Amino acid sequence: MHAATQLIELGAIVLALGLLGAVAVRFSISPIPLYLVAGLAFGSGGILPFGASEEFVSLGAEVGVILLLFTLGLEYTAGELVGTLRTSAPAGLADLVLNAAPGVAVALILDWGPVAAVALGGITYVTSSGITAKVMGDLGWLGNRETPAVLSILVFEDLAMAAYLPILTALLAGASLVAGATTLGIAAATITLILFIALRHGRLVERFVASPTDEVLLLKVLGLTLLVAGLAQQLQVSAAVGAFLVGIALSGPLAHTARELLAPLRDLFAAVFFVFFGLHTDPGQLPPVLGVAALLAVAGIATKLASGWLAARRAGVASRGRLRAGAALVPRGEFNIVIAGLAVSDGINPRLGPLAAAYVLMLAIAGPLIARGVEPFIRWRGIRPSRTRPGARRKQEVPAPAGPADSREDGRDEVERPGRPPVPGQH
């Protein structure tokens, strides 16, 4: 009987997610907030508490986090990461300081302690790269001149996550200073090693993963990712970071195929993860934190607008583009919930979960709306584009170091003879 109940519950959850996804597509919003709401509804204190499929959902949620970070790592090549660090560090650091500050401050003011401050700082800091990239694509902003600056910020944030998650895990585990330092040392060494392997010996990894059929590739990649994630967890580095690094180590056509193969799995398990987070959040806990969440959301919009403005200004873009860059960065989503999930599972202040849920709900919905509204706002305010001559622009690109196994563009402008179409490097 128990098995039947589990199946019924699981089926109901996944079907409900599908229906919610359809609603999200219909109104072209991100489905993440809807999944969270579904979790809230089915969870303890919700309208329809589910209990039997708890185990599966919690393991599914783990897998969801791992796959989210793995596919994120696949998005970037090691070269892009290193190149971004070189060129966009100032804008990236400004973004970090500006956006983490409100979270840290609120946690300290509420007297939740330093660990919660680090967690909440992370929650207010990270932009949802998934939502942002989708919004920019939908609005036709990919060609805009501020876009590379925005994307560089996203890359920098994802790199910062790779460093931040091990720190957070160590802090949450209540590690002493020595143990914490050891953990960080191990994490840093692991990250360096993987980046080194990816940059210098990417071929080896690819040769190991290369497979005769899609089926074999799927099993190999998924197995490798889960295994490395588990090992990383063992080493106290955090499973998510291990998965992220596996994603970075894979590049080229293999990464492309792997991304396509794993996307459906990632979508399923990531949805399960958001539901899981919602399940563990008591809706009754939401009203008390709504005020603080709204305050943080307003601050979060302001700080992202500022960091987008700064990054675009560094790239020599005029005020319209600067506003657009800030608006594109507003959405928060998957990783903010990942951070909150880590913090909640380690029994940090019980109000952090509901606060993070409310915050992400607000900004995952408000972010795309603000991005949509920014152009009409610019027209309404009559913000004139500065008439710069195209030739007078400052350059802004993300150079990728040209390693031996890396014949890709070096990001420098080049003069090409007309009529010979440049062949874009397919990664």
Next chain:
Amino acid sequence: MDVERTSLPGIGLRHVFTTGRGRQIGVVSHRTGRRDLVIYDKDDPDTCVVSVALADEEANALAELLGTGRVVERLAELNRQVEGLVTEQILLTAASPFAGRRLGDTRARTRSGASIVAVVRDGEVIASPRPDFQFRAEDVVVVVGTDEGTAAVATILHGG
């Protein structure tokens, strides 16, 4: 003409150039194979006003229309305008005595009355090549003239 190339991490590449009349046009090449044709605002070089997403085939069709297709069209028009003139596209093989030699060496116009109006090389059209233009194997030579004239040029180029 300068083509400015910018990498878009996580998405792909962007190429932008400015036309002689000052309009900026670009192409965003996604890693997925999608291409976006982007056209920028006249007054604001930061903003693209139009962004058209093209699938692989569509991008190829557009490239075709903008590239070699144009010449064929122009020639077809020329054909209609001038009765009795034909255009001929002649492939210069490696066996031709003129592979690696200059257009002037063929003395094609003097010997046949037909004119070499263009050469297509690697999908690129070189219109009105001058006498010092150097042929290469695999060039496609476009000739305009009477039936006999164009045939004569073909014979010359093939080593007659």
